Amino acid sequence: MIPITRPCVGEEEAKAAGDAILSGWLSQGPRVQEFEEAVADYVGARHAIATSNCTTALHLSLLAAGIGPGDEVICPSFSFIATANSILHAGATPVFVDIDRASYTIDTNLIEPAISSRTKAIMPVDQIGLAADIPSVRSIASHHGLTVIEDAAPSLGATIGEGRIGALSDYTCFSFHPRKSITTGEGGLVTTDDDAAAARIRVLRSHGASTSDLERHRSGTTAIEQYEELGFNYRMTDIQAAVGIVQLGRLDGILSARRVLAERYNRLLGGNAFVETPVVPAGRTHTYQSYCVRLRDGSAPRAAIMEELATKNIATRRGVMAIHREPFYQRLMPGLSLPETERAAEETLLLPLYAGMTFDEQDFVIESLAAAIRPS
Ligand SMILES: Cc1ncc(COP(=O)(O)O)c(C=O)c1O
Known part of the structure; x- marks a missing residue:
């Protein structure tokens, strides 16, 4: 089987997890x-706060930014459902904006028309590992006094110009799910330069406790913590973090290996009249969480292509979902139309890509796709 992805983990991660277990903490x-x-340190932010996953990182960032019932947050619908769910979990309302056709990220020309007196934040998504146009989002946000909470779930290691994702927005949230650049099994993390927000996120992630177990342990006192507000258990474990420390050391190597494969896909699929290969705008780098192609008019139906590839033991996925077309969101916002999002959700297809994929495996995917894609 050629899987859609394969986490790049081995003996070192297993040993680190084992050592954490044996440490007793x-x-x-x-x-x-x-x-x-x-x-x-890697992204160049003042603070990083680890959480149980990216959805909880987004939730806590929204709460730290003071967002709650009655507030609106602008975000794309072309994303994983967690983007919008986190806004609802905070009690606020997601306001979906369409995407730019080429980059699949939020169309920054459509943000201002969506701003209302209730808008408090913009949540751009660095889709499939490519950063949104964060400088434009930031400039709109600062003009209107809005917070930028970047959903960078798949984008640790991506850059815009000289800047690393994680150092560019008020809050940036990453995921360490096994499909992301690096993994801790499950896991998330927020970066921010705001001292007060970082402190509040630390308190909220651990039931609202004023002091963490580690601080109490290190202080050598019997100080009793206080609970000033309603918090959550959104903590990461030391077993996961141990894996994450090893994985972070591998990140740049993993990203280079992915880029070599993605560029090879671009070259070898570029001549196929039925396939549109990914576009990376100038000045941005992609982590290629997935390799996403768009099927052009005239190709065989996507479902038939996916089935045909499955018979050859090649895993594929639909591209990204249109959140507003999922039944739960359709009930919340019936009749919403976002043409580029809907087209992209129907026409995109994810192909296998992971550090460690061989050129032979990749050639087999390319040949099999070419055979499946021709209309009968
Ligand atoms: C864009 C985006 N946002 C949020 C998430 C949620 O991440 P997690 O599963 O770590 O909560 C994902 C995960 O796939 C994602 O792709």
């Missing part, structure tokens, strides 16, 4: 702190 502790410091 399994929940959030010294390894979480070390992982946070390493990620903050």
Whole structure:
């Protein structure tokens, strides 16, 4: 089977997880702190706060930004459902904006018309590993006094110009699910330069406790923590963080391997009249969480192509969903039309790509796709 992805993990991660277990400190502790410091250093942010996953990282960022019932947050619908769910979890309302056809990221020309007196934040999504046009989003946000909470779930290691994703928005949220650049099994993390927001996120992720277990342990006192507000258990474990520390050391190598494969796909699929290969706008780098092609008019139907490839043991996925077309969101916002999002959700297809994929495997995917794509 050629899977859609394969996490790049091995003996070192297994040993790190084992060492964490044997250390006796399994929940959030010294390894979480070390992982946070390493990620903050890597992206160039003042603070990194690890969480149980990216959805909870987004939720806590919204709460730290003071967003709640009655507020609106502008975001794309072409994303994983967690983007919009996190806004609803905060009690606010997602306001969907269409995407730019080529980059699949939020169309920044459509943001201002969507701003109302209730808008508090913009949540751009760095879709499939390509950063949205964050400089334009930031300039709109600062003009209107809005917060930017970047959903960078698949984009640790992506850049815009000289800037690393994680250092460009008020809050940036990453995922460490096994389909992302690096993994901790499940896991998430927020980066921010705002000292007060970072402190609030730390409190909220652990039931609202004023002091963490690690701080209490290190202080050598018997200080009793206080609970000033309603918090959550959104903590990462030290077992996950131990894996994350090893994975972070591999990140640049993993991304280079993915880029070699993506560029090879671009070259070898570029001549296929039925396939549109991904576009990377000047000045941005892609992490290629997935390799996403668009099927042009005249190709065989996507479902038939996916089935045909499955018979050859090649895994594929639909591109990204149109959140507003999922039944739960259709009930919330019936009749909403976002033409580019809907087209992209119907026409895009994800092909296998992972560090460690061989050129032979990739050639087999390319040949099989070419055979399946021809209309009968
Ligand atoms: C764009 C986007 N946002 C949010 C998430 C949610 O991440 P997690 O599964 O870590 O909560 C994902 C995960 O696939 C995603 O792709």
